[in-house]
Amino acid sequence: MKRLAGLCALMLLLCLGFGSATVFAVQPDEVLADPRMEQKAREISAELRCLVCQNQSIDDSDAPLARDLRLIVRERLKAGDDQSKVIEFVVARYGEFILLRPPFSAKTYLLWLAPLFLLAGGGYLAYRVFHRGDRKPTSIPTPLSEDERSQLRGILDGKQG
C-alpha cells in the first residue's frame, strides 16, 4: 500500500531525522542573481540524484548533502562551466550513480533500447498477423440453404436425407 508514503517515511528518516523541521530544498540564499543561470542550475539539479535519499533529485531534497551539491552546481556555473561540464565534474566525484538519466553505455544499452526493440518486435508480430490475413482471407460462412437445412434435420433425426 501507500505507494509513496512508505518511501516518504523512509525518506524523512534518512534525510531529516525525526524532529527536524525543514521542508524545502532550495533556500533563498542559494538562488543565483542571474535568473537564466538559476534556471540552468535548476535544470541540472533535476538530473542529479540526492545520494542519501530514496529516489529524489537534489532539486527536491532537503538533505544537507543535496544542498552541498546544489551549491557545487551553482559554483561551477558561475565559474563559467556549461551543463555538460558541470555534470562531468559531479560524476567525476560521485560516480555515475548520481545521474538520474543514465548515460548510454554498455551498461545501459538494454535499458535504452528495450522500448525500441519491444515496439519493433510487437509491430512485427502484428504485421505477421495481418499478413496471414492477406494470404488466407477468411470469409463469413454462408448460411445453410433450405435444402441443406432439411438434409441436416434428417441426419439429426437419424434418417438419411
Place this chain on the structure above:
Amino acid sequence: MIVEIGHFALILAFAVACLQTGCVAWSLWIGNDEPRSIATPAAIAQCFLLLLSFWALVHSYVVSDFSVQNVWTNSHSAKPLLYKISGAWGNHEGSMLLWVVILALFGGAVSAFGNNLPARLKSNVLAVQGSIGIAFLAFIILTSNPFARLSPAPFEGQGLNPILQDPALSFHPPLLYAGYVGFSMAFSFAIAALLEGRIGAAWARWVRPWTLAAWMFLTIGIALGSWWAYYELGWGGWWFWDPVENASFMPWLAGTALLHSAVVMEKRDALKVWTILLAIITFALSLMGTFLVRSGVLTSVHTFAVDPERGIFILAIIAIFTGGAFALFAWRAPQLRQGTMFSPISREGSLVFNNLLLMTICAAVLVGTLYPLALEVVTGDKISVGPPYFNAVFIPLVLILLVMLPFGPMLPWKRGHAVEAAWRLRVAQGLALAAAIATFVSKPDSPLLAPLAMAVGVWVIAGTLAETAFRAKAFTAPWPEVMRRFANLPRSSYGGMLAHIGVGIAVLGITATSAWRAEQIVAMKPSDRLQFAGYEVVFDKVSERQGPNYQETFGTFKLSKQGEPLSDLTPAKRQYTAPPSTTSEAAIHASWAGDFYLVMGEAAKDGSSVVVRLYFNPLVRLIWIGALIMFVGGAISLTDRRLRIGAPARRAVSSQPTARAGQAS
C-alpha cells in the same frame, strides 16, 4: 477475545479457501461435476470469514487495544477516529489482510451475482480465486500475522506516521487494492478458459465488467495518491516516477490494454489468444507491484537480502502463479481457435495498435523500474534510473498513442479507410491546429513540446466529440433523428467516449502544469507584500494552535488578485509527538486557471522572517478531473445492459436447435 476470533476466522478462511479450490480439483480428478458445487458457498463463506477477521482488526484499532502488537506499532489513543481505522491498513500486516479481504469480496461477488455464468466456468473461476487466496492467506498466517499479542500490554501505542494521517491517503490503499486485486478476476477467468479449452465472445463479455471495475478503482486510486502527493508532500509535484508509483501504474497500463482487446474479442471474436495472455500479464504485474512494495527490495537489494523471508515468500507466489499460468497458456493456447481476420486499417487494427503502444509503455516502465536492481545483482554496478529517463521514453510513446486515438473509433470493423476517417475528423484537426498556434503565439518562450502536447489534448477531446456527433449523425440528419440516435447509443459507447475525453483533459492539465509552472522562493517579514503570477500576497502573522494530536504553527497570508481579496492562506507546520515528527501543510487557493500553492518553511534564526515558497500550477486541477471523468466513464459503461444481462447471444443460440427439433418432429 475479539482478536482471537479474528485470528481464528483468518485460519478458518484459509481452510475454506483450500476447500474452494480442492473441491474443483477433486471434480476434475474423478470426472464428476458434483463436488464442484461446493465452490460457490465456499467462496461466500470465505468472504464472510475474512470480513469478520478484518472487522476484528479494525475493532482493536478503534478501541486502541495495545495488547495487539500491530495496533501498538501503528496506532495511538489520541489519534482521530478516521486515522485509527485507516491505521489498520497503514502497515504491512494490515494491508495484506485488506488485500485478501478484497480478493474474497470479488470471489464472493462472483458467487452471488455470477448466475449467468455456466456452472463449470463459474466453479473453475472460483477455484483459481481460491488458490490465490490460499497462497496469500498462508503468507499472512506464516509471516505477517496481524493478530500477534504483546504481553504485558503497553500503556500507549507508538502512533501512525503523520504523513499517512490524511483523508485522501485513508482511502487510497483500499481503492488501489480493489484495482490490483480486481485484475485477479480477469486472471481467474483466463485460467478457467484455458482449462476448459473454450473461449469466445461470451467469455469477453463475462470478463469485461470485472476488468472494468478493477480498472476504475485503480484509476481513481492512483489519482487519489497523486493528489495526496501534490498537496501533502509540499513541493507541488504530482507524479515522481517513483518505483512504488510505477508498481501501480504498470497494471493500469496493462489493464487499459486488456479492456480494449476484450472489446475486439467481444465484438469480433478475434485477438482471443492475446486477450488471454494480457489477462495473465495484467495480474502478474499486480502481483509484482505487491512484491515490489511489500518486500523492501526497492529500498535496496541488501535490505531484501537481510530479511528475505517475506520477499522470498511473495516471490515464490509470483513464480508459481505466473509461471504456472504461462505454462498452461503455452500448452493450451495453440488449441484455441484463431478468430476472424481483419485489415490493419480497421477498428480492430487500431485497437491492436493501442495494445502495442500501451504494452510497450508498460514494458518501458517495467525495465526502468527493475533495471537498476537487475544490474546491481548481475554486475554489482549501481546506476540510477529516474524521472529524466521515464519522461524521455514515456512522452514520445504516449503522444503517438494519443495522436492515433481519435482515428480508432472512427474506423469501421474489419476494413476501413484512413482518409475517410481523417476527413470525418477534419473539425478536430482544425481545432488541434488552432490550439497549437494559440499556445505558440501566447507563450512563445515555452518548451517546444508544449504547443504539440496542448494540440494533442484538444485533438483527443475534439476527436471524441466528433465521434459522438458522427454516430448520432449530427449536422447530417434532421434534429429529432439526431436526438433519437444520441439517446439510443449504448451506455458502453458513452463510457468509452467519456473516458477518452477524460484522457484529453488530463493531458491539457499535465502539459500546462509541466510547461508553465511558476515558482518563487523568498524570505518574508510580517506585512511584506509580494506580487506573484498575477496575485498579490501580504504576509500577516504567524500563530500557534492545538490540533487533536499535534501542535501547529501556521502563518496567515492575505491573497488578492487585482485589488480584490480572495482568501486567507494558512500554511502550517505540524509537530506530532507520537511518533515525534513534523509535517508541513501547504495552503492552496484553487481556481480553474490554476492553483496558487504556498508552503511556509524555516523561520530565520532571529525569528523576524520566514522562508516562503510559492508556486502557480496552471490548470493542474484538470489532471484529477480528467481521472475522475475516466472513472465516471467506466461506471457508465458498467451499467450497460449487455454487461448486466450477461450472454443473451449464447442463450439465444442454445435455445434455437430445440425449437427447430420440435418443429421437425
